[in-house]
Amino acid sequence: MSRTAGHPARTASRPQQPPAVRLSATVMAHPRRAASAGRLARLLGGDAEVVYDPLPDGPSNAMRTAVEAWSRCPAGSTHHMVLQDDVVPTADFTALAVAAAARHPDAAIALYANSNSWNGVTARTALLAGYRWVPTVPYDYFPTQVALMPCAMAHEFVAYARPIVPFDGADDEALTRFLDERGHPSALRVPNLVQHDDQPSLTGLDHQGIRRSVVFMEAAGSSPGTDDACFHLLPALPFFRQRRARLRVLLSGRGRTQGYWTVGRGAQLDLLGMDRRRIAAVADSVVARMGESGGLPQRRAVTAAFVAEVYLGALGLGWAAARLARDHGRHMAVLPSPVHDRVLDSYVESGLGFDADLTVWRPHLGLLRELALRGVNESTGEGG
Incomplete structure (x- = not known):
């Protein structure tokens, strides 16, 4: 038998009075995907910014761009969101993202999970039980296709990640370690608010097969049940x-x-x-x-x-x-x-x-x- 470690779930509790959320957004992109990144930024509206890989001809390294993207939390924002250049958002995406931040104001929030990831397995099972929220699991990568966190946490993550950019290009795995080591809560929303599109992977992940949402909001409509979060380890x-x-x-x-x-x-x-x-x-x-x-x-x-x-x-x-x-x-x-x-x-x-x-x-x-x-x-x- 193989073993996956279990850890107590850490997730943010629902506040009595959700604070006002001022959400900023950055699209992290490679110049080869400038067209899709630009379209995504326009869909987001407002002051959404595109941050390109600072070394586009260098070795594949998502962390290099992620650190720059997470550092762009402007003054006056309470939360910052980073999207990758190969996602397609659902209708009313920005309003739903703001609602997610208000629901879990102190958490790192993922708005997507691959259907065949451990986060996807957990989200699928919890959704069938009537939940819309689960903590991300500590034995899987954090889904960084679209994520948001309080600006203070974003700055802390940048300080944590910048020194390891030359040695570790996996921003999703680094974010999992960061949350675990610092004890920060996390939350994953299902149905997901974006879909992964079918562009070839720039980091060599095509061998992993289908990379799509565990369930995409646009296709699924509203989810059943309440807005409850699952605080429990799954059986x-x-x-x-x-x-x-x-x-x-x-x-x-x-x-x-x-x-x-x-x-x-x-x-x-x-x-x-x-x-x-x-x-x-x-x-x-x-x-x-x-x-x-x-x-x-x-x-x-x-x-x-x-x-x-x-x-x-x-x-x-x-x-x-x-x-x-x-x-x-x-x-x-x-x-x-x-x-x-x-x-x-x-x-x-x-x-x-x-x-x-x-x-x-x-x-x-x-x-x-x-x-x-x-x-x-x-x-x-x-x-x-």
């Missing part, structure tokens, strides 16, 4: 990568030992009250429907194996979300809706991994979403 992290659905379960040991452990397939099935024959039978019925509707996307054995993982993964997703909801006195019901459809679509996408595979499977994505919804509801007691 499990259901993740789906490289066509394999796994479950990391929160375990506590002696003393202060606590962490997430990836359980083996047998233990996974036992926790979900499922057996291999049942999963295979469900997968076979779905594969038969695919064949009737125009042919299989891949060889039958490969198709059936992936369909089975979609079903198993959805069972784990529903099980984790339902336990989170029930442990804290919440009711959970996942129904066909724009936001839940997008959550399940992104879950299937993260399991496929790459756009080339997504293209092959696209004619069957509606059927896979239907299967995922079935699995989620079966494991929450809402399905038949």
